[in-house]
Amino acid sequence: EDQVTQSPEALRLQEGESSSLNCSYTVSGLRGLFWYRQDPGKGPEFLFTLYSAGEEKEKERLKATLTKKESFLHITAPKPEDSATYLCAVQRNYGGSQGNLIFGKGTKLSVKP
Amino acid sequence: NAGVTQTPKFQVLKTGQSMTLQCAQDMNHNSMYWYRQDPGMGLRLIYYSASEGTTDKGEVPNGYNVSRLNKREFSLRLESAAPSQTSVYFCASSDRVQNNYGYTFGSGTRLTVV
Numbered sequence: 001e002d003q004v005t006q007s008p009e010a011l012r013l014q015e016g017e018s019s020s021l022n023c024s025y026t027v028s029g030l031r032g033l034f035w036y037r038q039d040p041g042k043g044p045e046f047l048f049t050l051y052s053a054g055e056e057k058e059k060e061r062l063k064a065t066l067t068k069k070e071s072f073l074h075i076t077a078p079k080p081e082d083s084a085t086y087l088c089a090v091q092r093n094y095g096g097s098q099g100n101l102i103f104g105k106g107t108k109l110s111v112k113p
Numbered sequence: 114n115a116g117v118t119q120t121p122k123f124q125v126l127k128t129g130q131s132m133t134l135q136c137a138q139d140m141n142h143n144s145m146y147w148y149r150q151d152p153g154m155g156l157r158l159i160y161y162s163a164s165e166g167t168t169d170k171g172e173v174p175n176g177y178n179v180s181r182l183n184k185r186e187f188s189l190r191l192e193s194a195a196p197s198q199t200s201v202y203f204c205a206s207s208d209r210v211q212n213n214y215g216y217t218f219g220s221g222t223r224l225t226v227v
Contacts, residue, residue, distance in 0.1 A: 034215040043117075043203050043218030044156075087156070089215065100146070100171070101215060105155035 002027045006088050006104035013111050016077050021107045023088030024070040031093040033071050034101065035064050038085045047073075047086075078111045085109070115139050119204050119219035126194040126226045134189040134222050136204030144207045145187035146171075146216065147179060149200040156203070162187055194226045 007022045025033070032051050036044035048057040050066040057064045061082065063074045073086055085108045089101040117138045126132055138145065147159040158171030162181040176198060178190045187206075191198060201223050205216035 032215070036215070036218075041221070043205075043220050044216075046215055046217070049215060091215070100158060100161060103156040105153065 002090075002092065002102055004088055004090055004102050004104035006086075006107050008107060009105070010108045011110070013075075013078055013109070015079055015111055015113050018074070018076045018078070020075070021073040021086055021109070022070060023073070023104055025088075025090045026069075027090050027092050027102070029093035031091045033066055034089045034091070035071070035073055036087040036089065038087055038106070044087055075109070078109075080111045080113050083109055083111045117204055117206055117217050117219035119202075119222050121222060122220065123223050124225070126191075126224065128195060128226060130194050131190065131192050132194065133191075134202055134204075134224075135186070136188065136219060137186045138204075138206040138217070139185065140206060140208075140217065141184070142206035142208050142217070143184070145181065146205045146207075147177075147187070147189045148203045148205065149173065150203060150221075151200050159189065159202075191224075194224075196226045198224065199226045200224060 004025045032049050034049050035047040037047055038044045048064040053068045055066050061076050065072050085106045087106045088104040091101050120135045143164045146161040148156045150156050157173050159177050160171055160179040162168045165184045168179050180188045201221050203221050204219045207216045
């Protein structure tokens with residue numbers, strides 16, 4: 001069965017303390033892996049798309065990487081404004097309903113000043 | 114530059130009442146989706162519409178109906194609300210061909226059924 005597992009469920013960091021969030025996936029034929037940020041009371045907001053193993057994308061303090069089995073979201077020197085829930089989703093390389101995104105349950109990140 | 118617009122933002126219903134959640138997108142996307150998000154469960158797909166004129170069931174369709182009114186609008190109807198339908202509902206859209214940005218989400222409707 002195709003699935004996406006994110007860990008940890010929650011992560012508390014001090015400002016400036018770098019860390020990584022994990023997204024492991026099992027899917028038969030990966031078309032793309034997506035990272036989203038979700039703030040309380042809002043909808044998920046797109047961050048990155050990764051398509052192949054070895055690919056990396058960066059945006060400010062965030063860097064996403066992809067292997068054949070998992071993706072990491074590295075947060076370097078986080079600030080309190082990085083506090084949010086980070087969602088990972090995969091898209092299978094099929095048409096029809098098989099092409100819909102499968103979401104993980106998210107990692108809730110809290111960054112204390 | 115609105116993206117995906119959902120109405121209403123908040124709603125309280127009594128058990129057995131009906132209501133329609135509205136969603137509209139202005140990005141000329143072909144595909145639209147309805148999700149519900151519950152604590153500890155993540156985002157679960159209720160229904161989706163791959164293109165105008167088509168709708169299909171997702172993971173949790175029971176108790177819901179949808180209408181793809183035109184390319185811009187995709188509504189979700191609860192015919193007889195139940196407490197188990199208390200949730201936050203998100204509408205999303207995507208360009209199923211390009212799909213470089215995954216889905217664009219609305220800001221959500223927080224529904225409470227008492």
